[in-house]
Amino acid sequence: MIWNETKECMSRDQMTALQSARLVKLVDYMYHNVEFYRKKMQAVGLMPGDIKSIEDITMLPFTTKDDLRDNYPFGLFAVPNSEIVRIHASSGTTGKATVVGYTRKDLDIWAECVARCMTMAGVTKNDIIQVAYGYGLFTGGLGAHDGAQKIGATVVPMSTGNSKKLTTMMVDFGATAIACTPSYLLHISEVLTEEGLLDKIKLKSAICGAEPWTEKMHREIEAKLNVKAFDIYGLSEIMGPGVACDCEFHKGLHVCEDHFYPEVLNSATLTPVADGQTGELAFTTLTKEGIPLIRYRTKDLTSLDRTPCECGRTSARISRFKGRVDDMLIIRGVNVFPSQIEAALVEVEEVTPHYMMIVDRVNNLDTLEVQVEIDQKYYTDEIRVIEALTKKIAHVIQQALGISAKVKIVEPQSLVRSQGKAVHVIDNRKLY
């Protein structure tokens, strides 16, 4: 089924015309409502009237996560707070979060996009869906919730953290769909196996996202749970989950192109590459009111396919992700930058600024170990001093990242010192 055939199956010409009209309006809107963009455009001698169609988008300057940080918290909002009805936030590269605001219309469009994605995944009003993304500042929970509700499905807002309750309700309620991270779903499949509940579930669709996953994980989820699994993509800066999703043919993720204009850029020159070529994905939010962004660089590596899909949709598809341009990690669905650890450790004077992050996946759950060295001034002959310090650092990291980490104190001088670009991360998960 297709949720919005008019928009999802437009001819390429119609789509280009719609995108052009929306971009012209957006640029004018931003020029007059966001000082940051006005100055940015003035700096390169651009006036709103210079942008006449979607092809002119390459004349416009890019937006990055740093721009959001520099304008923290509300500097890039295009409307007064009286129009903002919701705030979400994700990890920033350092101490400050990346904050986004939504108007009522933004929330409606977000729900519309998620409804399209969930329909792609086979969810209808007859389904009972457990939303097991975190509810809160993270966009996953509430985003998936609003979309499923728009379809008219019965939404069970599980959030995260209680696998036992989730599996019990999955069986008792006869849940037919679930939305969560793919690694968490694999973990759930293990819990179901242990409890002997695997043959008692009625699950048919799994909408998984918020972290990259491999083809192998996709097959494993489908085989273990006897479900159809779908990949949903999004980022809070653009909207949240629902920016793109794959259909039953799994030939790339359909972008809600009438709302989010995708570009794939050559990493060195930042000029658009030909369809099919790999580069950095950038989005322009064509209809957003709260915090519209022009050419926002996602740092995700992918390629574009604008040919119509076998499912009948004509929307552009992005390929399965091939990696990241930066060093961002996604651990248990949470974006983590090594620089956040660095900033957090500076607060702990007992340790040196050197650190190593070791990311792994044990029983389908991501683990993070942070190795640190005690500063010479704080060497001790007492175990309890070291144990108290370990707890303190774990707390500081938990506060900074929003996820727990195992802290390991290692021998002095054993961590690699910066020689040029130091390696701070060992990721044993092999996600791309």
Place this chain on the structure above:
Amino acid sequence: MFAKQLTVFIENRSGRLSEVLNVLKENNVNILSLSLADTTEFGLLRLIVDNAALGKEKLSENGFSSLLSDVSIIKIPHKVGSLQELLKAIDNNGVNIEYMYGLSIESDEAYVVLKASDIKKADSILDSCGIHTISCEELAKI
């Protein structure tokens, strides 16, 4: 009187303990006693040696960081209850024992290494109990 204890932080990896001991052996530093406090991730190797400063220097040259700290080494009669009697005196004065281990046992006397929460106060308590504490110089002669 305090003696110097050499403490080395070592990760729980096979061979690390032996490497530390090898550095001491190569430099002719004699170990009089040791205690290894271990956790799942790391251990603290506490050593009483004949020349703690030399030990620290050589360990450092070989990539091991260590700490010199003051501990009390006491000589008590080698008979039932003598250690308990002494600890009672320390306890009664509100001082905690952080850790303790044996050094060596002679026919009628035993040496015990102890680290108190307040080492200065512990030292005066020991003095008032008429307990002899060993100095670094004496240690070097053992």
